[in-house]
Amino acid sequence: MSILVVGSVAYDDLETPFGKRERVLGGAATHFSASASFYSPVQLVGVVGNDFNEKEISFLKPRGVDLSGLQIQTNGKTFHWKGRYGFDLNEAQTLETHLNVFADFNPVLPENFKKSSCVFLANIDPELQLRVLDQIERPRLVAMDTMNYWITGKPDALKKILKKVEILLINEAETRQLTQERNLVKAAKKIQGLGPKVVAIKRGEYGALLFADSFVFSAPGFPLEDLKDPTGAGDSFAGGFVGYLAKHGAQMDAKHLKRAVICGSVMASFQVEDFGLDRMRNLSKKEINERFEAFKTLSHFEENLIV
C-alpha cells in the first residue's frame, strides 16, 4: 500500500555541538519519504523554489518515492530553516525561518495520487491538511503531525482535521499544550476524544509512547554513543511508523501498532546519527533489521512471574 505524504521540502542550516552544515536538503516530507521508502512506496506532495537542485532529492526515486507531486515555483526560493541545538539535543532553537514559496503553497494532487489509501499529513497549516484530505477519494488510514504554532494559531482548523484522522503523532510538550493536561495518560484520552483513536507521543531521547483504544505501548529511545543532529528525527519516526502500517495493509491491531512504533524508533535512531539525510542515504535493510534486533535486546525480558 503506498503512502501519500504532504509537507515541507526545505533547505536547512544546522548547528549542533557536533558540527555545522549549510543548505542541506531537509523538510518534513523529505525526511518522512526517505524513512518510509524502506517499507512502502511513497507519493510526495510539496513545493520548492527556483533555487532547488532536483539532483539532491533524486536518490529517493529508485527507492519508490514518486516525486511527480513536487511543484516547482519559479517565482521564489525554497523554504529555508536555520536552527541550532545545544547539548540538550531534545530542544531546537530556531534562528531563521524563510517560508519563501512555502508561504503560498496550495497542494494540488496529481490525479493518480487521489486514490491513495494511506496518507501522512506532515506538520503544515491544518487548513492545508484539510485541503489535501478533501482531494483524496477514500483514504483508509490518515495520520498527521502538528506543532505548537498551529495549536495556538489555528485551534479551530486543527480540531477540524483531528476529527478526520486515525493517528496523531505529536511530541510530548505539544501533547500537554494541546490538552492543557500534564499527565500523559489523561492527555492522550483527551486527544482520543478529539478524533484520533491512536496517539503516538514522541519523547526525543526517551523514546515514544503509543496510546490506542485497548492498550498502551512504550518504545525506548535507543542509547547512542554518537549522535550528530536530531533534525528530522520526528519525521523519520513517522516514516517508519506509517511505512510499516502501509506495508501491512493498514492493520491497526496491537501487534502491528507496537511493531510500527518500534519501526519508527529504529528509523529515528538512525536519522540522528548524521547530519541532514546523510544516514538515510547509505542505510541498508540489513542495518534496519539488526537495529530491530537490538531494540529487542534493549527492552525485552524473561517472562515468568517475579514474586
Next chain:
Amino acid sequence: MSILVVGSVAYDDLETPFGKRERVLGGAATHFSASASFYSPVQLVGVVGNDFNEKEISFLKPRGVDLSGLQIQTNGKTFHWKGRYGFDLNEAQTLETHLNVFADFNPVLPENFKKSSCVFLANIDPELQLRVLDQIERPRLVAMDTMNYWITGKPDALKKILKKVEILLINEAETRQLTQERNLVKAAKKIQGLGPKVVAIKRGEYGALLFADSFVFSAPGFPLEDLKDPTGAGDSFAGGFVGYLAKHGAQMDAKHLKRAVICGSVMASFQVEDFGLDRMRNLSKKEINERFEAFKTLSHFEENLIV
C-alpha cells in the same frame, strides 16, 4: 539471601498537587525495606530520635525486616524532611531539612549483620557508606545510591566507595553531574571506569536505563493516570532491584539484571500511587505479579524482522 540496608529513617512533610501530608514515615532505608521485603529478608541499619513512634514502622517486621539495627537516640529528634512537588513530579523542592540525630549517625552493625552477603548503601555520606562496608566480612554484592550533595561535597570519599561496589543506582541528572558528560552511554562508561560494573540510571517518569558490561537495557516508566507522591520512588526502585537479585543468589547475568530492573520499576510504579508508605502497606504479591505482566504488555513486541 538477606539484604543489609543502611540509610535514613525519617519523618516527611509532603506537598504535591494532589494533597498534603504531615509527619509521615519516610527515609531511604524505610522505603527500600518496604519494597525489598516483597523479595528477600532485610536487615535495616539506621537511627531515629526520641520522637519516633516504633509502632509506625513495625508493619515491616512480619514482612521479614529485622529492625534490631535501628538505633534510638534519646537525646534528639528523628531526621525530618519537608518537600514540595509541582506538576512536574520529577523534581522535588526541598523546603526544610532537619538532620537531627542523623547528623551524628555512626552506623554500628549488630554482630549477626556482619555476615551479610548482599548490601544496599542508601544515599548517605560516602564516609558512612565506607564505615558500614568495613564492618561486613565478605559481601558478595554491594549496591549504592548517592546524590548531588555528596558529588560536589565529598568527591574523594565518593570515589573511594565507588571502587568497592558492584552496582550504582543514580538518577539521570546526577549521572551527568558525576561524570561531566551529557551523553548517557559515555557517562555510564565513565562510571564503570570508577568501579561499579553495573549502572542503573533512574529517569523518573521516563523509566530506567541499565548499563552492564555486555548489554544495555531500558525499562519504561509505567504510564499512571493517578499518581500522588513521587517521594521514595528511587528507593522503592532500589528495593525491587536489589531485592530481586538477592532472592536469586545475586546472579548478575543479563537475564537476572533485566528482570531486576523491571522489579525495581514495578515497585516504583506502586510507590508513587499514594503518599508516604501507604501503597506499600496494602500492596499484595498478586498485584506485583499483575503489574509485571503489564510491563510486558507495555514493552514487548513480536519478534520477526521488519524489512
